[in-house]
Amino acid sequence: MGMTITEKIIAAHSGLQEIHVGQFVYADVDICLGNDITAPIAIEQFERLGVKKIFNPEGVVLVPDHFTPNKDIKSAQNAKVLREFAQKHLIKNYFEVGRVGIEHALLPEKGIVVPGDLVIGADSHTCTYGALGIFSTGVGSTDLAACFATGKVWLKAPETIKFVFNGKLNKWVSGKDLILYVIGDISVDGARYMAMEFAGPAITNLPMDDRLAMCNMAVEAGAKNGIVEPDECTEEYINNKAQRKYKFYSSDADCKYHDIYEYDVSTISPQVALPNLPENTRPVEDLPDIEIDQVVIGSCTNGRISDLRIAAQILKNKKIHSTVRLIVIPATQDIYLEALKEGLIEIFINAEAAVSTPTCGPCLGGHMGILAEGERALSTTNRNFAGRMGHPKSEIYLCNPAVAAASAITGKITHPEYID
Numbered sequence: 001m002g003m004t005i006t007e008k009i010i011a012a013h014s015g016l017q018e019i020h021v022g023q024f025v026y027a028d029v030d031i032c033l034g035n036d037i038t039a040p041i042a043i044e045q046f047e048r049l050g051v052k053k054i055f056n057p058e059g060v061v062l063v064p065d066h067f068t069p070n071k072d073i074k075s076a077q078n079a080k081v082l083r084e085f086a087q088k089h090l091i092k093n094y095f096e097v098g099r100v101g102i103e104h105a106l107l108p109e110k111g112i113v114v115p116g117d118l119v120i121g122a123d124s125h126t127c128t129y130g131a132l133g134i135f136s137t138g139v140g141s142t143d144l145a146a147c148f149a150t151g152k153v154w155l156k157a158p159e160t161i162k163f164v165f166n167g168k169l170n171k172w173v174s175g176k177d178l179i180l181y182v183i184g185d186i187s188v189d190g191a192r193y194m195a196m197e198f199a200g201p202a203i204t205n206l207p208m209d210d211r212l213a214m215c216n217m218a219v220e221a222g223a224k225n226g227i228v229e230p231d232e233c234t235e236e237y238i239n240n241k242a243q244r245k246y247k248f249y250s251s252d253a254d255c256k257y258h259d260i261y262e263y264d265v266s267t268i269s270p271q272v273a274l275p276n277l278p279e280n281t282r283p284v285e286d287l288p289d290i291e292i293d294q295v296v297i298g299s300c301t302n303g304r305i306s307d308l309r310i311a312a313q314i315l316k317n318k319k320i321h322s323t324v325r326l327i328v329i330p331a332t333q334d335i336y337l338e339a340l341k342e343g344l345i346e347i348f349i350n351a352e353a354a355v356s357t358p359t360c361g362p363c364l365g366g367h368m369g370i371l372a373e374g375e376r377a378l379s380t381t382n383r384n385f386a387g388r389m390g391h392p393k394s395e396i397y398l399c400n401p402a403v404a405a406a407s408a409i410t411g412k413i414t415h416p417e418y419i420d
Contacts, residue, residue: 003252010118035122181268220383292324303329363379372391376395
């Protein structure tokens, strides 16, 4: 019996020729990641172990992106813990304010993670890197501490569900809509502790930014990881970025899948996830008038340059609605700079949006856009749980950047075709 791409990567990092579903392995880790919320806990546990050195200064990445620039004394203390740990252990990939970006956009952009890697991170959206043909998954802070010391992680080989996408995307439909549609189909626990493998002609034609958005939200279906077999698009993306050698893996023709779903993307329109779960998806055109108070364009899901270009295309020479706050957050400094060079930032500011330095802030209700009681936000982020962005009685709707931009103009959730 053949193996899936996920099984092959785990086996290769466990010193095994093959593995089977449900098998427990102790696998070598190429990159382990922590941020300003999760890494301080891991560092505390690492120091309790009494270990003097981390396993590899180039294998540990620390990205203070959630509450930075520091929003209060506690967040400043947490950032200081990362800074001092990085200095003590000569960690190359520590990113200070001014160099930092949202972690799951930053690591692929810098070529820190490469195809064939096994990556863990103390952040659930570490599954993003599967878009590059990487096995990547989120872990707890104590697992991260153990990896700091050993360079290894304990895993159970997951089953794989294959999602095959056929057809041609409609205008204003993106990878974000495909993954929202899938989550709406299988539910938020439909792929619990499984790999979600995305394939088919529509995926082959999908740009890397959209693949990253899809794999980013695999965890919202309960998945262990999301993954796309690397191809020419992957090679083009990573070739001039990669800091290390990489390897392309693919699933065998005779591998076993837990299930296979097939979709015709030509039948999928822009999706909106209603409160309070990402599975509560509806086509935007099927929604009644839903007035909104705030729009957020950014995050590790949709803060990349292609996302900003789409939003700017719709917002150009227009103003946002008088009752709406629009917050635009480029995911990295390089993206911010590119958006500045292309005139996108000018478009946003002329539309009366607020543009922020890279931060996860509003996505997790940290800062830079907290919701008050009864307020509604439309966001390109990845979660809409009650209280996720602020008050427990606020509401969060998820969408792609085109829907977000169009809705910021009208003051209610709107299909982009009505603005185009």
